[in-house]
Amino acid sequence: MEIAVFGTGYVGLVTGVCFAEMGYNVTCFDIDGDKITALSEGNCPIYEPGLEEMLKRNLAEGRLYFTNESTNACRKADYIFIAVGTPENEDGSANLGYLDAAVASIGKSLDRDGVIVIKSTVPVGTNERVRKQLEAIIPSELRVSVVSNPEFLREGSGILDTFHADRIVIGADDHEAGRAVAKLYEPFGRPVIQTDVRSAELIKYASNAFLATKISFINEIANLCEHTGANIEDVAKGMGMDHRIGSQFLNAGIGYGGSCFPKDTKALEKLTEYYDYDFKILRSVIEVNSRQKQQLFHKAKELFGSLQGKRVAVLGIAFKPHTDDIREAPAVELITSLLGEQADISVYDPAASGKVSDLFGSKLYYAENADTAIKGADAVFIMTEWPQITEYDLGRYPLLMRQPIIFDGRNCYGLEEAETAGLTYFSIGRKAVNVHDTLKSLKR
Ligand SMILES: NC(=O)c1ccc[n+]([C@@H]2O[C@H](COP(=O)([O-])OP(=O)(O)OC[C@H]3O[C@@H](n4cnc5c(N)ncnc54)[C@H](O)[C@@H]3O)[C@@H](O)[C@H]2O)c1
Structure with missing residues (x-):
C-alpha cells in the first residue's frame, strides 16, 4: 500500500512516520x-519526543521517502493525505490558501x-468543496473521493497519541472510500468512528472548542478563588473526582495557546457567523482566554507600578512543555507587554529559544538555563511547566535574584514550599505568599 502525505509539519510528519512504522510505503x-x-538526511526539523529515531529507522529500512516534487509523491499513491497548515486569517476565519x-x-x-x-482542520463544507475543485481539474475518466480524517x-x-488515539474519526460520503481508509488504520488497533463528511469536520472543531471551554471555565473559577479566598487546586481536585466532569483540562493557568485552540475556536466562531447562529458560550471562552493571558502582567504592574528598567526573567516560552511551538503562546504576549514597558528581559526555554529569537531577535537575552536567566532579576514569570522549571530548586531564587518575586502562571510550586523558601509568590487562583514584606520594601 502506497501513501503520500502533503505537508511535513507536526501532523503530517508524525502521520507519515507512523504509517511507515506500520509497514506502509510513505x-x-x-x-x-x-x-x-x-528530513531526507534523517534530521527532524521539529522537536517531538521519539520522532527522530523513528524517522531514521524508517528511512534506513526503505519505507519512508521525502520529495520536493508533488508529482513524485502522487505517482504511485493509493491514498493522499493532506496535512498542510490552516492558520488564522486576520478576521479569525481559517486560511485555506495552503490547502x-x-x-x-x-x-x-x-x-x-x-x-x-484531509487531515488538516477545515471548516464544515471544505471537503465537499475540495472534491468539486478536484473534479474540475482531473481528467473526466478518473474518479476521486475525498475523506475527512481530522x-x-x-x-x-x-507519536504516543497516534498509536494510542482515543478514536479515529473518518467522515466519508463515499462509503467504500471511508471503509478503505478505516482499513488503513486497522494495524493501529484503535476505535474508529465513521460518519458523514460534515459531522467529521465538526467533531474536530467541537472537540477543541469543548476543551478550550473547560480551560476558560476553570480559569474563571480560579479568578473567583482569588476573590473569595478559596484554593483552585482543591476546588479543581474536588470537581475532577466526579467522573462526569473528569480531572483533565482542569489545571488553572495563564490561558490556552498553541497552534490549535486559539485559531480553531475563532474559526468556529466565524462559521457560526456564516450560519447566522449566535454561539454565546464560544464567544465568552475566547474573551475569557484573552483576558487570562494578561493576568500576570497586571499583577506585576499592580505590584511594581512601573516595570521600566526592571530586570525580569521569563521561564518557559513554548505554549506547553515538551514542544518548541510558540504559536499564540501566552509567554509571547507577556514578552510583548513587558517590552512595551521597557523592561530588561531574559528568557529561558529548554526547546523553543531558536523560535523565540526568530521572533524577538536582540530585544531579549537568551539564557541557557534557569540559573542564568534569573540571575539579578527583580521578578520571574513562569509561563510553561517544563520539568526543568517545576523541579527547580526553590532555594536558588533568593540566592540568585535581586529580590525573589515570582509570578507563576502554571502553579508549579506548593504554597508552603514557596513560603518556606522565602519567595514572594503570586500564582493563579491561590493566595499570594509573603507579599506584605515585599510591598514594604518596594515602598522604601
Ligand atoms: N499541531 C497540532 O498539534 C495539530 C493537532 C491536530 C490538528 N492540527 C491541524 O493539522 C494541520 C497541520 O498542522 P501542523 O501543526 O502540522 O502545521 P505546520 O505549520 O506545522 O505544518 C504545515 C506544513 O505544510 C507545509 N505546506 C504548506 N503548503 C503546502 C503545500 N501546498 N503542499 C505541501 N506542503 C505544504 C508547510 O511547509 C509545513 O511544513 C492544521 O490544519 C492544524 O490545525 C494540528
Whole structure:
C-alpha cells in the first residue's frame, strides 16, 4: 500500500512516520525545500519526543521517502493525505490558501483514481468543496473521493497519541472510500468512528472548542478563588473526582495557546457567523482566554507600578512543555507587554529559544538555563511547566535574584514550599505568599 502525505509539519510528519512504522510505503511532500533536505538526511526539523529515531529507522529500512516534487509523491499513491497548515486569517476565519494550493498540485499530478484524505482542520463544507475543485481539474475518466480524517494528536506526545488515539474519526460520503481508509488504520488497533463528511469536520472543531471551554471555565473559577479566598487546586481536585466532569483540562493557568485552540475556536466562531447562529458560550471562552493571558502582567504592574528598567526573567516560552511551538503562546504576549514597558528581559526555554529569537531577535537575552536567566532579576514569570522549571530548586531564587518575586502562571510550586523558601509568590487562583514584606520594601 502506497501513501503520500502533503505537508511535513507536526501532523503530517508524525502521520507519515507512523504509517511507515506500520509497514506502509510513505512518500512525504512539502513546499519547504530545506525541510525536505533535512528530513531526507534523517534530521527532524521539529522537536517531538521519539520522532527522530523513528524517522531514521524508517528511512534506513526503505519505507519512508521525502520529495520536493508533488508529482513524485502522487505517482504511485493509493491514498493522499493532506496535512498542510490552516492558520488564522486576520478576521479569525481559517486560511485555506495552503490547502487549495495542495489540492491544485494533487489535481495536476493525479493520473489514476484517488482517495484524498484531509487531515488538516477545515471548516464544515471544505471537503465537499475540495472534491468539486478536484473534479474540475482531473481528467473526466478518473474518479476521486475525498475523506475527512481530522487529527487529534497533541504536540509533545504526537507519536504516543497516534498509536494510542482515543478514536479515529473518518467522515466519508463515499462509503467504500471511508471503509478503505478505516482499513488503513486497522494495524493501529484503535476505535474508529465513521460518519458523514460534515459531522467529521465538526467533531474536530467541537472537540477543541469543548476543551478550550473547560480551560476558560476553570480559569474563571480560579479568578473567583482569588476573590473569595478559596484554593483552585482543591476546588479543581474536588470537581475532577466526579467522573462526569473528569480531572483533565482542569489545571488553572495563564490561558490556552498553541497552534490549535486559539485559531480553531475563532474559526468556529466565524462559521457560526456564516450560519447566522449566535454561539454565546464560544464567544465568552475566547474573551475569557484573552483576558487570562494578561493576568500576570497586571499583577506585576499592580505590584511594581512601573516595570521600566526592571530586570525580569521569563521561564518557559513554548505554549506547553515538551514542544518548541510558540504559536499564540501566552509567554509571547507577556514578552510583548513587558517590552512595551521597557523592561530588561531574559528568557529561558529548554526547546523553543531558536523560535523565540526568530521572533524577538536582540530585544531579549537568551539564557541557557534557569540559573542564568534569573540571575539579578527583580521578578520571574513562569509561563510553561517544563520539568526543568517545576523541579527547580526553590532555594536558588533568593540566592540568585535581586529580590525573589515570582509570578507563576502554571502553579508549579506548593504554597508552603514557596513560603518556606522565602519567595514572594503570586500564582493563579491561590493566595499570594509573603507579599506584605515585599510591598514594604518596594515602598522604601
Ligand atoms: N499541531 C497540532 O498539534 C495539530 C493537532 C491536530 C490538528 N492540527 C491541524 O493539522 C494541520 C497541520 O498542522 P501542523 O501543526 O502540522 O502545521 P505546520 O505549520 O506545522 O505544518 C504545515 C506544513 O505544510 C507545509 N505546506 C504548506 N503548503 C503546502 C503545500 N501546498 N503542499 C505541501 N506542503 C505544504 C508547510 O511547509 C509545513 O511544513 C492544521 O490544519 C492544524 O490545525 C494540528
